[in-house]
Amino acid sequence: MKLTEEKFEVVSETERLVIRPLQKADYENWLNEFENRYPSQHRHDQGKIDMSACTQEWFHNLVDKHQELALTDTAHVFGVFRKEDGTHLGMVDFSTLIRDDFQWGRIGYTIHNQFWRKGYGKEAVKEALTIAFNHLKFHRIEAHINLDNAASIHLAESIGMEYECTRKGLIFEFGEWTDNLIYYKNSNE
Template structure:
């Protein structure tokens, strides 16, 4: 299954797959993050783990996973500076009669507090429905990740409930709060899986 994965622009951002010429932007985005700001943050990455070869390997892996229709990654770039400031991703859970994926998003900590996360996530929903032809997007959020819960509410996702022992992280199975949306919630036509 192949999809037309074109860039999507908002007022301040562009979301698109990474390309080889993005290496300096990727390096800056990872190496120059602020120290950890919360337990949900990733913090900076050591420069020796961000080589040009690492980046080419990453892009190759992204392409392979997209070709298999397993997972899709879109970098979030700030239009004015060109900086890579975060990403959205789609982990395809099921196609055929379901057409749904887990919707992930991350804004790198140097860019927090400016509304970019909400702008990127809202654009990500449209990518999921318009480009990837999904019918259901769900965000699985740790129960105490209040910033992420506020973000999904702000972009119109609806709380569906708690899935027990849903995600294996930090060496244990954890419960997650599930927020969902579909094309109709955004005023879009539903996608036909056939």
């Protein structure tokens, strides 16, 4: 991990993936894979989205915002790239919930739906947890998952996250306060 006052950079690799913060040079690759998404496969998949507002200038501002969030330890956002050809596959992010005596964060993840069922999500999230524990120094990471998101539940369980509880009305989405399943992993497990 390299951390300076101006730039946060963590690069981690698996057999097939590179996980790192987005860079301004990623714009074409990033945009192309968003534009190549399939239509939505279920309610937790955005599918094709209108990318017309996502200009190169907009993207450069996004990269700068991600850097700002990382430098303030508010959130750490990573692109997931296929090692063999650099294709942007999706994103993994961590939000800092509290530091102090807790060192507690939340993970979010998404793989573009045209790359589903190839094991990229499992590989990316498993490696991202290594980043969270070894580089970002979190002790506890939670995944907050909708009750009916079977794919996300399966992914969390497949990488060793454990179900802890259901938090009632945790997040406002789909026009209502929604319950979420809480899966967690601690650094010493």
